Amino acid sequence: MEFSSSKSLTDQITRRARILTSHLNQVTTSCYSSPSLEQSVCLEYSPPEISEKINFDTQEMRKLLDDHDIEDRDWLFGLLTQNELFCPKISGGKVFVTPDYNQSKEQQREVTMKRIEYLCDHGVFNGWLTSKTDGIEAAEKRKFAFYSVICIYDYSLATKVAVHFFLWGGAIHFFGTKRHHDKWLKDTENYVVKGCFAMTELGHGSNVRGIETITTYDKSTGEFVINTPCESAQKYWIGGLANHATHTVAFSQLYIDGVNQGIHALIVQVRDAHGNVCPNIRIADCGHKIGLNGVDNGRIWFDNVRIPRENLLNSVADVSPDGQYLSAIKNPDQRFAAFLAPLxxxxxxxxxxxxxxxxxxxxxxxxxxxxxxxxSNSPNGxxxxxxxxxxxxxxxxxxxxxxxxxxxxxxxxxxxxxxxxxxxxxxxxxxxxxxxxxxxxxxxxxxxxxxxxxxxxxxxxxxxxxxPSYWNTYxxxxxxxxxxxxxxxxxxxxxxxxxxxxxxxxxDNHVLMQQVSKALIAEYIAAQKMKKPFKGLGLEHMNDPCPAIPAQLTSSILRSTNFQMDIFCLRERDLLHRFASEVSQLQAQGESKVNAFMLTYQTAEDLAKAFTERTVLQTFLEAEVAVSDGALKSVFGLLRSMYALISIEEDISFLRYGCLSPDMDAAVRKEVTKLCNEFRPHTLSAVKSLGIxxxxxxxxxxxxxxxxxxxxxxx
Amino acid sequence: MEFSSSKSLTDQITRRARILTSHLNQVTTSCYSSPSLEQSVCLEYSPPEISEKINFDTQEMRKLLDDHDIEDRDWLFGLLTQNELFCPKISGGKVFVTPDYNQSKEQQREVTMKRIEYLCDHGVFNGWLTSKTDGIEAAEKRKFAFYSVICIYDYSLATKVAVHFFLWGGAIHFFGTKRHHDKWLKDTENYVVKGCFAMTELGHGSNVRGIETITTYDKSTGEFVINTPCESAQKYWIGGLANHATHTVAFSQLYIDGVNQGIHALIVQVRDAHGNVCPNIRIADCGHKIGLNGVDNGRIWFDNVRIPRENLLNSVADVSPDGQYLSAIKNPDQRFAAFLAPLxxxxxxxxxxxxxxxxxxxxxxxxxxxxxxxxSNSPNGxxxxxxxxxxxxxxxxxxxxxxxxxxxxxxxxxxxxxxxxxxxxxxxxxxxxxxxxxxxxxxxxxxxxxxxxxxxxxxxxxxxxxxPSYWNTYxxxxxxxxxxxxxxxxxxxxxxxxxxxxxxxxxDNHVLMQQVSKALIAEYIAAQKMKKPFKGLGLEHMNDPCPAIPAQLTSSILRSTNFQMDIFCLRERDLLHRFASEVSQLQAQGESKVNAFMLTYQTAEDLAKAFTERTVLQTFLEAEVAVSDGALKSVFGLLRSMYALISIEEDISFLRYGCLSPDMDAAVRKEVTKLCNEFRPHTLSAVKSLGIxxxxxxxxxxxxxxxxxxxxxxx
CATH class of the missing domain: 1.20.140.10 (Butyryl-CoA Dehydrogenase, subunit A, domain 3)
Incomplete structure (x- = not known):
């Protein structure tokens, strides 16, 4: 290999050379003498607060985003940072709180339970299940606020809280009657009982109606007998069950006099006060998960477990002491829906x-x-x-x-x-x-x-x-x-x-989106049949003439609320017509309704997306209208236009179904870039408004x- | 609340009632007597091998997919299932191997190292760095095969192997000369030394040229002195460093006689044979990560560490004992690229x-x-x-x-x-x-x-x-x-x-895609300037007339290789013209080349995608041509059409830039659904061909x- 001596200075010595030379004298034998430079030429952190301006009232913006209970939220944030249980750590001179995710699942589960007890002791859950009627609205809002704060800290913690309060507590509240409320709600709020929710099974998850757990009634003793007849009937993924729950709401097929009355919910004790598993109950762990390892998901088998008749949650149906099945709802489909709807x-x-x-x-x-x-954009910049x-x-x-x-x-x-x-x-x-x-x-x-x-x-x-260096510029x-x-x-x-x-x-999100479209098509068909105008779900725009979109989309048109609402309504209208026509064509070709929906799922999802984005845009406009003129109002305008135009850019439906031509689409994309650039100076203010x-x-x-x-x- | 007695049988007792009744007699006091049913009415597993047919030669298909070293792959799969280190577990009567991810990062790191030692002891790495010239091609293929198998088991294991062999070993191989090869390659292959690769720093990651670590030469002792001048210069995320590495390739600015000669790579010992950190070296952990916790990523500070002159990896440049800088490559940019290109x-x-x-x-x-x-699709089905x-x-x-x-x-x-x-x-x-x-x-x-x-x-x-039940049908x-x-x-x-x-x-994938487009535009400009036809990178189709796409896309057209290649070429051609024109327009408006590329990054990504998919389709066609007529050939045809048409459906570019009309797009989407349905019976065969x-x-x-x-x- 040949080398040539390279003595000439390179023509690309950057400002970094100055940095380097400041350290050379320590060790080098070089005769090169460098100017003495400060340590500060090394890369340093500069807080954005120094360079960025606060352009609008960030407290006002936070109020609009958080909507309520700002002080209560901050109180709870403070509570979480004050205790070792939440693992405060100092880094770069600041305190941060976050769980230690290097722990085993067993450790994460125990500390999650301890965190819940701490929150309980500090009154965070007060009124979550027992608020008085006159304060329900305020209590529910506060519950939303506190729950959001808990989610911000750790989602395992939030999930374990949600299972106990929203699923177990919610089941008692919605499916139970006064005797259940009196007996369980206060003890649940205080964590005297720890509840879980045993619905889904190994063999049946989404298809809850197919679950195989059986309950029968023994009138000789006045007890229900709940049984897991085979392995596929084991309850599966039950949050809170593997380690901590003392009670569960168990869902099963209720069999009275040999007749299946469908799915019903009963309270079953699964552990005693010392944490020992009750007789005729078997519990197993679901094991390590890809996330949420602070939640103890478990499996449960009932071996002819006997429970008092009063443990049936009886707001929808009841069984009399002598074994008569009683329900105000005759249709089992409606009964099943009644069990699920409140949640x-x-x-x-x-x-x-x-x-x-x-x-x-x-x-x-x-x-x-x-x-x-x-x-750098330039050689020495x-x-x-x-x-x-x-x-x-x-x-x-x-x-x-x-x-x-x-x-x-x-x-x-x-x-x-x-x-x-x-x-x-x-x-x-x-x-x-x-x-x-x-x-x-x-x-x-x-x-x-x-x-x-x-x-x-x-x-x-x-x-x-x-x-490679030649990538750098890009x-x-x-x-x-x-x-x-x-x-x-x-x-x-x-x-x-x-x-x-x-x-x-x-x-599942896909299922939900299809649900939405089925609700919309029901409105559509009803409106057609009754020849009545659309009312509700924001579909009133369907009664108006089809909005006209200008062919030349200037910047001011693109940023106008008129254009934005019009094009969102146009997309929704077109997709609703299209979906209804696809379904009815398939039915005309002899497909069952079930199959017709199955084959049009893509249009259904596009429609649901159109509905969602139109609804969100409307709520944005309503929020914007309430802001008085000034810096905040104009930031609102930028954000709203960014929201509307990026939604258009990202949804292929606009091009696919002809709401936009390729040229109009190009104008939208260009405007998004401009909006981003205009919004740039407001970024730090916006971040401060987020309330984290x-x-x-x-x-x-x-x-x-x-x-x-x-x-x-x-x- | 009012209840009415419901004595009539419900009209929706499904076949499940039969299942339920089989268990009733055990406990119920009901007078209902059920037919005696078998346990088998409970949900049972049925292997797909019973219901599905094998429709083509799956071994032949695997050979085409894996391409080479099938037996060696299977040998290594077998090796991994034979040792407790790889955590074999029996579940449902079968053995599965997978790491225990419930372990702490410390435990995962140790077991990962032990797995490497096991593979080393069993000769898996033989020839990875020391294969003879006459067998290089076969050895490289075998290395690819083995590495893929290791990736299939665990990506932490694969990453730790890759850092040692491909980065540390690759640096010695490509940047070093005979003295380094003789001294280090064999010991690396045998894990006598454990290598890592210290390039990026806290302050500079992507922008490697900006790193702040400094090396100088002390001609009085014939040593290099490497130093970390400030916190932002600490080496960061160095895989293998935190616990195990004995040596590293350290990248730094090389300063000779006060002149910065740019980035160079040197071998530095960081731990002795007993695992003790060497003098003037400080090592810290990068901590718990969201994944790959089996890899011990670390940080390192060099406190004027002295290393022998021979430790400079000198294939690109060298320093003579008396301190002369020697390089065949005068341009520092080219020198930098030479350091990076081999990898x-x-x-x-x-x-x-x-x-x-x-x-x-x-x-x-x-x-x-x-x-x-x-x-079920039907009430009792x-x-x-x-x-x-x-x-x-x-x-x-x-x-x-x-x-x-x-x-x-x-x-x-x-x-x-x-x-x-x-x-x-x-x-x-x-x-x-x-x-x-x-x-x-x-x-x-x-x-x-x-x-x-x-x-x-x-x-x-x-x-x-x-x-809710009414979701179920969908x-x-x-x-x-x-x-x-x-x-x-x-x-x-x-x-x-x-x-x-x-x-x-x-x-980063985005950077890479932009890289691709920059290479394509360079070809485009060269062809224009030279007025020469396109040659290379598969761009020869640019020399042909613009392909014409039929307006009526029938099923047979959509499945033809002609249509598929034509439309892929059309998209690439259009995007290449478009990208070149956007860049040159911006330059004509006074933007620098750097800025022009920065502002057209979206078109660049679209173009790179078009290039990629056209190239892949071509390789698919070449593979298909080699298959002889029969069942396998027709499955190839279905797969290739599915690939081509789903790529069209998913890329908004076709609509956005007018390659397809909305009607044509609708025809494509319909055909994808048909193809899926036709391919359905071949699924199990295809799965068996995947070779896992x-x-x-x-x-x-x-x-x-x-x-x-x-x-x-x-x-």
Whole structure:
């Protein structure tokens, strides 16, 4: 191999040379004498608060996003940071609280239970099941607020709380009558009993009606006898069961005088006060999971377990002491529906709380992108702040707009729920299904994008990566959060695993979306048959003439509420017609209704998405109208336009079904880029409005250099 | 509340009533006497082998997919199932091997190291770094085969192996010269030294050129002195460093006579033979991660560490004993590129191995969907097999087609790589960038869909879910894998967390896709300037007239290779013109080249995708041509058409840029559904062709009832 001596200075000595030379004198024998430079030429952290302006009233914005109980939320955030149980750790001079996920599932389960006891002792759950009638609305709102805070800390903790209060407690409340309420609700609120919810089985999950557990009534003793007849009938994935539950609501087929009366719910004690499993009960663990290992999911077999007659939750049906089956609802289908319908609350809860997970991810990623620099635009220029790359703005800011839009949607749903009337039940059911699906999908996507934009750098840094220099100029959003997203302590990557299950809790999102479309088509058919105008579910726009969309989409048209509502309504109208026509054509060809729906599931999902986004946009507009003119109002306008236009850009339906031409689509995409650029200066203010305290973000959201400083203790 | 007595039989007693009654006599006091029924009416597992036909030669298909070293792969699979280190567990009467992920990171790291030692002792790594020239091609292929098998078992194990062999070993091999090869390669292959790769720093990840570590030369002692001048210069995320590595390749700025010669690589010993950290070295842990906790990622600080002059890896540049800097490459940019270019192998390796992760997920989900039933189509009918739902077919089968297509793509890339010539370097670089990005994205999506279709049932079953009965008719693919995907033992959900990092290893996928487009635009500009036809990268179709697509897309047109290639070429051609024109317009408006690329990143990604899919389709066609007529050939045709048409359906570019009208798009979507239905009977055969042994799938892929049977030991 031949070498030639290279004595000439390279023509690309960057400013970094100055940094390097400051350290040379320590060791080098070189005759080169460098100017004495300060330590400060090394890379340093600069808080975004120094460079960024606060452009609007962030407290006011937070009030609009959180909607209620701001002080109570902050009180609970404070409570969680004050106790060792919640693992406070100091990093870079700040305290962060987050569970220790390096623990085994056994350890995580025990500490989760201890955290619940701590919250219980501090009165967090007061009134969750026993609030007086005159304060129910306020108590329910406060419960939503506290539950969201618990979700922000840890989703295992939230899930274990939800199973106990919303499923076990909810079953007692909705399916039970006064005797159950008197006996169980107070003890549940105080955790004197620990409840779980035994519905699904190994052999039947979604198809709950097919469960194989059997209950019969023994009139000679006045007892029910509940039995697991075969392995596929074992109750499966029952949260809280494997280690802690003392009682469960067991769902089974109720057999009276040889007749199956369908599914009913009974209270069964599964452990005594000392934690010993009761006679004729077998319990097994579901094992390690991909997330939520703080929740003790279990399996249970009932071996002809005898329970008092009074343990049947009898709001829907009862059995008299002499064994007569009694029900006001004759139709078993309706009876089954009655058992399930009250638990819409689960979907409302998820819709409301899931948004906060996006907020955590966005707050961390955006704060980091305001402090991390990568690559220079010019040979000797400074490295560029991540959020100043157009692609980085475009990756994160539309997600922020969507998250805000969904907050307004969630607030609308929550208000409708806490003030619910029998007339509003259908709307609550449909909107909660739609929002739950759309919000949890958004949530996963946000965490994914976040963790991707966050991990790639440090994944690159794992040592498996080499990027040729000629790539460098083009890597705007690649350095995102410096890759710290891979570290559990930095939350984002980890949140993704933990929250993944959310998109399937309380009904698979795809199923929910189809539910929504079936509700819409029912309205459509009713309106056609009765020749009456549409009323409810926001479908009144169907009564108007078809909106006309201008062919030339200027910036001001694209940002107008008229255009945005029109095009959202146009898409929904077109898809509703299309879905109805596809279903009826298939039926005309001889397909059963069941099959017709089965074969049109894609159009059904497109329609449900159109319904969801139109509903969210409406709630955004209503929130915007209430804001008085000024800086906040104009930020609202930017966010709303970003939400509307990114939704158009991302939904292929607009092009597929001809609502937009390719040229119009191009105009929309261009405007999104412009909006991101205009919104850029408001980013830090927006992040501060999200209402997540610093301790619930992560070290990379703040001084990540200090957080990584060498200390012998880290060894 | 009023009750009325309900004595009449309900009109919806299903066949399940018969099941229930078989258990009644044990306990009931009812006078109802039931026919004596067998236990078999309970839900039972039936192996798909009983109901499904094997329709083609699955061994032949496996040979085409795996391409080489089938026997060696099976030998290694066998080796992994034979030792307790790999945690064999019996479930449902079958053995499965998978790591225990309930262990702490410390435990996972230790067992990962022990597994490596076991593989080393059994000769798995023989020849990975020291194969003779005459057998290099065969040795490289075998290395690919073995590495894929290791990835199938556990990605932490694979990553730790990759860091040691491909990064540390690869650096010695490519950057070192004979003295390094003689001294280090054999000891590396035998794990006498344990290597790692210290390139990225806290302050600089993607932007490797900006790293702040400094090396100087002390000619008085003939030593280099390497130093970490500030906290942001600490090496970060270094795989293998925190616990095990004895040596590292350290990248730093090399300063000779006060002149920065740019980045160079040196061998530094970091631990002695007893595992003690060497003087002037500080090592810290990177902590718990969201996945890959079996890999010990660490951080390192060099405190003026002195190393012999010979430790500079000097294939690109050297320093003479008296301190003269010597390099054949005068331009520092080119020198930097030379340091990085040889490591294309990483992307080839990922492209090849990532496909197997999709195969694991698909094999499990498809086998399960051939044994799990959910919901009846008619009141008393049997429940329907999951894979007989059209939506379930459409969710899984196109992913299977894509996975097969990508296998052929990977085989093409692998062959080009092991027979590499200097002329092929550019193609290898571009194709490996494109495939690595596309395949790992596909991989994540497959695992996501898989785990979603798999977890929702059991997530539903977690107890948080209640599905009203009227949803039931519409839940075809919701029951998918019975939700067992949440369980770590069932692999799919867990694979997702473990492999998530893959889409950012060896270059963020977005960056890679932009790289591809920059290479394509360079070809475009060269062809324009030179007025020469396109040659290479498969762009020869650009020399032909623009292909004409028929307006009426019949089934036979849609399935023809002509149409499929034409439309793929049309999209690529259109996007290449479009990208070139956008960039040149921006430059004409005064934007710098850097900025012009930055602002057109979306078109760049669309183009790279078009390039990738066209290349994959070509490799598929080449594989298909070689198959002789018969059952296998017609299955190839179905898979290829599914691949081509689902790629069209999923890429909004076809509509956005006018390659397809909405009507044509609708015809494509309809044909995909038909193809899925036609392919359905071949599913089990296809799964068997994927070449993943049963022990590397999971309990739900086989008798999941037996696997969940009660046993006191499970307590």
């Amino acid at each position: 819409t609350s689960g979907r409302v809860t998820i819709s409301v709380s899931s948004i906060y997970q996006s907020k955590i991810g966005l707050a961390i990623a955006l704060r980091y992108s305001l402090t991390r620099r990568a690559f 400074p490295e560029v702040l991540l959020l100043d790359y157009p692609s980085h703005q475009r990756r994160l800011l539309p997600l922020l707009a969507k998250t805000c839009a969904m907050s307004f949607g969630a607030n609308y749903l929550k208000r409708m729920y806490v003030n619910r009337t029998p007339q509003a039940n259908k709307t609550i059911h449909v909107v909660s299904s739609a929002f739950k699906a759309a919000f949890t999908w958004h949530n996963m996507r946000t965490l994914q994008v976040k963790s991707h934009t966050n991990i790639y750098l440090n994944v690159l840094q794992r040592g498996n990566v080499l990027i 890597q705007e959003c690649r350095e995102a959060c410096g890759g710290q997203g891979l570290k559990t302590e930095n939350r984002m990557g980890h949140l993704k695993s933990e929250y993944d299950v959310q998109s399937t809790f309380e009904g 305290p610093d301790a619930f973000l992560s070290p990379i959201a703040f001084d990540w250099v200090a957080a990584n400083t060498w200390s012998p203790a880290q060894q | 294309t192998s990483g992307r080839v390796t990922i492209s090849v191995s990532s496909i197997y992760q999709s195969k694991i997920g698909l094999a499990i989900a498809l086998r399960y969907s051939l044994t799990r039933r959910a919901f 049997p429940e329907v097999l999951l894979l007989d739902y059209p939506s379930h077919q459409r969710r899984l089968l196109p992913l299977l087609a894509k996975t097969c297509a990508m296998s052929f793509g990977a085989n093409y890339l692998k062959r080009m790589y092991v027979n590499r010539t200097p002329q092929a370097n550019k193609t290898i670089h571009v194709v490996s960038s494109a495939f690595k990005a596309a395949f790992t994205w596909h991989n994540m999506r497959t695992l996501q869909v898989k785990s979603h279709t798999n977890i929702y049932l059991n997530v539903l079953q977690r107890g948080n879910v209640l599905i 839940q075809e693919c919701r029951e998918a894998c019975g939700g067992q995907g949440l369980k770590t033992e069932n692999r799919m959900g867990h694979l997702k967390s473990e492999y998530d990092v893959q889409s950012t290893f060896e270059g 042994p049963d022990a590397f799938l999971s309990p739900i892929a086989f008798d999941w009832v037996a696997a969940n049977t009660w046993s006191p030991a499970q307590q």
